[in-house]
Amino acid sequence: MTNLPETMLALILKHDGFSGRMDGPHIADAAEYIALETLPVPTPTAGQVLIKLRAASVNPSDLHFIKGEYGQPRVKGAAAGFEGCGDVVAGVDKLISKRVAFVAASAGAWAEYVIADAMTSIPLRSDISDEDGAAQIVNPLTAMAMVDIASKAGDSFVISAATSQLGKLMIGLAKDMGLNAIALVRRENAIAPLLAMGAAAVIVTTANSFRSDFETASRTLKPRVFLDSVCDQTSETVFTLMPNAARWVCYGKLSSEAPVLTQMGQFTFMGKQIEGFWLTNWMRNTPPAEQMRVIGEVQARFVDGRWKTDISARLKLNEVVDGLADALKLPDGKVIITP
Ligand SMILES: NC(=O)c1ccc[n+]([C@@H]2O[C@H](COP(=O)([O-])OP(=O)(O)OC[C@H]3O[C@@H](n4cnc5c(N)ncnc54)[C@H](OP(=O)(O)O)[C@@H]3O)[C@@H](O)[C@H]2O)c1
Structure with missing residues (x-):
């Protein structure tokens, strides 16, 4: 890795594993679940890319996850967040310098740098905005x-x-x-x-x-x-x-x-x-060619305006712990996190 910082800001999980509860995605105080910390910039392994974040979205799955009620366990101290868009800065060669929509490898999208599998990092057409790119997959x-x-x-x-x-x-x-x-x-x-x-x-x-x-x-x-x-x-x-x-x-x-x-x-x-x-499971069970066809149709729908991402609030990484609960009360749109 060249010209990359050694550390980055990230919103990390405060708890491990599952909560054993099913309270829904409501958040009264994000500080119960996440904290802003400095972490080492992660290193991609074979088949992975390192992405410099442009924008991440806050989906109900992120909120279930930080609360310990999603389909995979939390890892205390690791970065939260599943989906976003950014620029590939290391890892699989053919994606370097490309702006991609991604789903983070295990989690980690709410950070300045994110690891994703190359397979699930989708190069974005230049006519798609970063905010639409941040909500392009899930x-x-x-x-x-x-x-x-x-x-x-x-x-x-x-x-x-x-x-x-x-x-x-x-x-x-x-x-x-x-x-x-x-x-x-x-x-x-x-x-x-x-x-x-x-x-x-x-x-x-x-x-x-x-x-x-x-x-x-x-x-x-x-x-x-x-x-x-x-x-x-x-x-x-x-x-x-x-x-x-x-x-x-x-x-x-x-x-x-x-x-x-x-x-x-x-x-x-x-x-x-x-x-x-x-x-x-759909991604595991659907042949790659069919996934590519669907992804192409998704991007076309965003480009020609048939689909758009409504944004209700924008928060910087360092505003999320204090601002997320109120931002989520705003109707009709996604909360977007930027570095
Ligand atoms: N299974 C999957 O693979 C998968 C993939 C993607 C999304 N999802 C799920 O899809 C759902 C929608 O995701 P999204 O990102 O589109 O959500 P979103 O834009 O954040 O919208 C949440 C919506 O939920 C409504 N709502 C919240 N609590 C409710 C309740 N108790 N009763 C009725 N309505 C309620 C809100 O209605 P108001 O406008 O009235 O406030 C709001 O419209 C989430 O449950 C998410 O987990 C699942």
Whole structure:
């Protein structure tokens, strides 16, 4: 490595392993989980690259992770953060000097320098901004993969937390593919923007009329797939009101409530199923050529404006511990971290 500093600023994990809890991504005080420290700049091993960070995103998965409730254990003292964009400064030759979108090798995106596998470092077209580049992999690939699952089961599907960035990506994609997205939201002021984006119906889960509103939409549009990142008792109600052969695809846990199954006969007599989706498994199981095709489509959608990343707040690394909890309260967008 030449011309690289020996140390860097990083937001490190304060705890090891798993918490054994499932409280959801809410953060009251980031100082409980992370601290700003100086670490040695890491050295890439075979097949890896060292990336100088331009921007990292804060996803719900990052928040579950720092709290010890994600699909992999924390390592106390290691940097937090999964996704971002930056310039390759060492490692696999063909990527040196390229600006890439990346998912950090184990974690570590919330730092001045990050290690990522070359395989999951995607060179960015010059017409993509750093902020769009920082949210180019996790949500866009998940949106493409899950709408593909839904489209194979019928022409209508249900999305919970539809105001999320991922929800909005899926609504736009559904519209372009001629599919009916039934969007579930928890606040009324989300109805108009999501209808304008192309949702076939927007239903407010907190309204008194929620049950009958959803029954009407379900009877009319016959959705067979429920893409659910909330997974609470309301989700269970939605699932029970869906038609025969409906699949409840759980891919997030935004609510801390554990749902109770109330209609076991539906599994026997209506052929309903509950399953999960995790992008990590999709990347393991999808042939590289198909992943490259999907990545190309993702970049094209950002370049021509069909997709965009809404930003709610920007924090520098040294502002995150004090500022993250308040930044996360702002609606309708991602918090972006810069060095
Ligand atoms: N399985 C996978 O591979 C995978 C990949 C990517 C993302 N995900 C999951 O996808 C979900 C969305 O991610 P994102 O980055 O798009 O999120 P985001 O932009 O940060 O948005 C979070 C959204 O969640 C809503 N929300 C929070 N708590 C809620 C609750 N208890 N009930 C209903 N709505 C709630 C908020 O609604 P308001 O607007 O009303 O505040 C907000 O729209 C997350 O659960 C994430 O973990 C999973």
